[in-house]
Amino acid sequence: MNDLYNGMIQALGAIEQRRPVIHQITNYVTMGVCANALCALGASPVMACAPEEAAAVTAQSQALVLNLGTPDRTRFQTALACGHTAAAQGIPCILDPVGVGATAFRKEETARLLANISPQVIKG
Secondary structure, three states: OHHHHHHHHHHHHHHHHHOOEEEEEOOOOOHHHHHHHHHHHOOEEEOOOOOOOHHHHHHOOOEEEEEOOOOOHHHHHHHHHHHHHHHHHOOOEEEEOOOOOOOHHHHHHHHHHHHHOOOOEEOO
16 A cells, blocks of 8 residues: 555656646536646646647647547547547557447447557546
């Protein structure tokens, strides 16, 4: 338990020191909470969903979070573009497949996303 605690304290210190930019394409329901949580940890959140800028924001970030909670076709395409950018630049990607089994649309688009990107973490 002490190793876990010490590791968490060390990780939090590193976040606070580095102040990483975290690009989140997240759902509308939790956007503010997610931004506030990152700020509380010492990171700098950016929520860029527009296809015209999202991949460029990812390229300037230290991590990418893809939350699929409020999906539409454009958000999936934007997530795919950001995932490609993250992979090309060695930027870690976290996928949160919220409600993936709720509809055929979510299931099919998430499968397509996973066929084309390899997130380092899948939140479940």
